[in-house]
Amino acid sequence: QKEVEQNSGPLSVPEGAIASLNCTYSDRVSQSFFWYRQYSGKSPELIMSIYSNGDKEDGRFTAQLNKASQYVSLLIRDSQPSDSATYLCAVNPNTGNQFYFGTGTSLTVIP
Amino acid sequence: EAQVTQNPRYLITVTGKKLTVTCSQNMNHEYMSWYRQDPGLGLRQIYYSMNVEVTDKGDVPEGYKVSRKEKRNFPLILESPSPNQTSLYFCASSPGGRQPQHFGDGTRLSIL
Numbered sequence: 001q002k003e004v005e006q007n008s009g010p011l012s013v014p015e016g017a018i019a020s021l022n023c024t025y026s027d028r029v030s031q032s033f034f035w036y037r038q039y040s041g042k043s044p045e046l047i048m049s050i051y052s053n054g055d056k057e058d059g060r061f062t063a064q065l066n067k068a069s070q071y072v073s074l075l076i077r078d079s080q081p082s083d084s085a086t087y088l089c090a091v092n093p094n095t096g097n098q099f100y101f102g103t104g105t106s107l108t109v110i111p
Numbered sequence: 112e113a114q115v116t117q118n119p120r121y122l123i124t125v126t127g128k129k130l131t132v133t134c135s136q137n138m139n140h141e142y143m144s145w146y147r148q149d150p151g152l153g154l155r156q157i158y159y160s161m162n163v164e165v166t167d168k169g170d171v172p173e174g175y176k177v178s179r180k181e182k183r184n185f186p187l188i189l190e191s192p193s194p195n196q197t198s199l200y201f202c203a204s205s206p207g208g209r210q211p212q213h214f215g216d217g218t219r220l221s222i223l
Contacts, residue, residue, distance in 0.1 A: 042217075043201055046211045101155070
């Protein structure tokens, strides 16, 4: 079983819609969770970090963490064509300082 | 400008010829890490370092070496590269472990 799993997509949403990206992880005691965006040919850039259960909002982005169910999600409201990218979920297990990334979900926002 | 700088950005080389990819950060970060990114496999951690002279293996350390003699630098060494190490490599840094990482622009290695 992979440490972090994401639906690879592709996920397509119309401009202005809500995009919902999901990630599950295997280490029940993981403490730190991150969402990165990666444009084609570029390096990953941080969108959100979340450390406790519940929702965390930053502009059009909302990260949701449910440790009991071992999933973390990212909602993008009012999706824009510029949001078209691959979104990577990363988890830092409680047992060390290693990071595990999912394989990413490709999002396309259709104008 | 805060940045993580990797060199070279692109390299084509042959099997067995030792190579070093340099990584330098100007943010005084304690944590530095190397990843490789392959289609269908995502980002996988090779090695990481919590501070000077402290390094640990990630998920895929075989065939790689690292050193952390200075806080700002974290070179990745391939002593005898093989074709299965052809990949896109990223260096990243963060203020400490378990914190968001800032990535370099990547190094595309092709080993023939």
